[in-house]
Amino acid sequence: MIAGSMAIYTLLGLLWLVWLGGLLGDSFVRSLAVSLSNFVGAYAVWQTAARSPAIVRRALRGLAAGLFLLGLGDLLLTYQIATGLDTVTPREGIYLIGVALFLLMGTLLPFSMERQGLYYLGFTQRLVLVALLGGALLSALTTLIRPLSVIELTYAGTAFYLTLLFAQQIPVLAGGRIERHLRGMVWALVLGSLGRVVSVLGGVPPMLWSIVIYDVLWLSAMSVLLLAADRSQAPRNL
């Protein structure tokens, strides 16, 4: 169990309950729960990074910082819901910085793996190319379903790209300690990508089914990160 993990589990459980409560009528409460879950996720990733091999530590910390920023953006959204004040501009800025961090640190991981000699030469290039192509293709498909704004497209593209980038590395790392530290992140990315798809399919007006599913997916992603952080502990045989 990670340090203070009981408290953090309780917090996450409470967030689920609060979210459920909000679901029945209060979109502020619901939004607050989702926003705060980001910080739980960021904490979990940060904890995972602290215990993971040096080579993935920097990337994981970057992703944790990105998640923290997304949480801040969500808080601004919650604030807007609560007060009616427009927070779109600062929110978009924070989201974009968070997404940029995600992109940068996520891409950094395979590059540093290759530079340190853990991947064969050219592997990262292939990974990135496939992820870029796949991400572009999936983004194009979602645009076909419903035309997206540039910003929405950026979010979706980033989610798809990172999911593909990380998922491709899992088979190569399967069975090793590094994979154990990345597994949670991959599942969280998959859930996050699904969330993007759902939000695209459903449109955005509040309290539609797509919002509910999106929230469930996002809260699940954060829960997976927390569970994985606990599992990522190295076995005590050393």
Place this chain on the structure above:
Amino acid sequence: MSDKRGLLEHISPGLMGYLLGFLPQDDPLAESVPGGLLNPELVERLKNDTFCGYALARFAGEERGWMVFYRGRLLEAWRQTTYGHLSGTAAYRALQREFGMGTLSIYRLQPDDLPPVVALTQGLRRMIGATAGSLEVVDLVDSLVQEQFTGALVFEDGLGGQAWFLARGRFLFGEKMPSKFSEGRLHLVQAPSKAPPDLLELARLEDLEHRHARLAVVWNAAQEVLTEYMGRGAPLALERLRNIYPSDEPAALENALRRWMTESLEPNAAVLFDRMLRPTR
């Protein structure tokens, strides 16, 4: 092999050292110098000078070390120890380590003198422990001269003794045999028909083999660590690492890999690596 190891198993190391002290010392290259002064370039220099002769090292407690060179090749190395002796590459390595603790004398010999000398430790045994008193020395010498014997005749009398060397039936070093022994034992060893292998070359090959074995162990340990961290990707990562660290020096490779593991993975990886390298069981 053992039937060609001369008198090593038949006379005491003490007597052997004693006999070596009486080898001709007419043409010294260096006498009683501190052994440390000439090491480690000494052997290389003798080799390059196609030196013929022997080096005698004296250590504390009357222990002796001995190296025989024939045209720059090291034919024999012998090292007396407290309870026995070493020979071959083992003795060569021991001497190399210990030169600094003794004094060293180097004497030249003629190339033809060397086969009988080498017979002491590598010769074919012709006669072992014959009762000297019952032998007709004149007859023995006649037959040796007749067959143009090359080798050594060793007389053992308690802790002392004497050795005579013959090359093609001719006594070397101006030594004459007495006409009669009253007691003691006689040993006769014939010079090996083929020049023994060069110990320097043997030692080099041994080193090489040892290094390759050690490198294999190091890479094996690295593979274990990679499997632990990289899972299925371990073989490819190992291939990459082999290219990044092409060192063929086991100790240097070990350090480089240990540093790499600590920096790229985590200190625990280096611990695992060390455990693989030095299993306690």
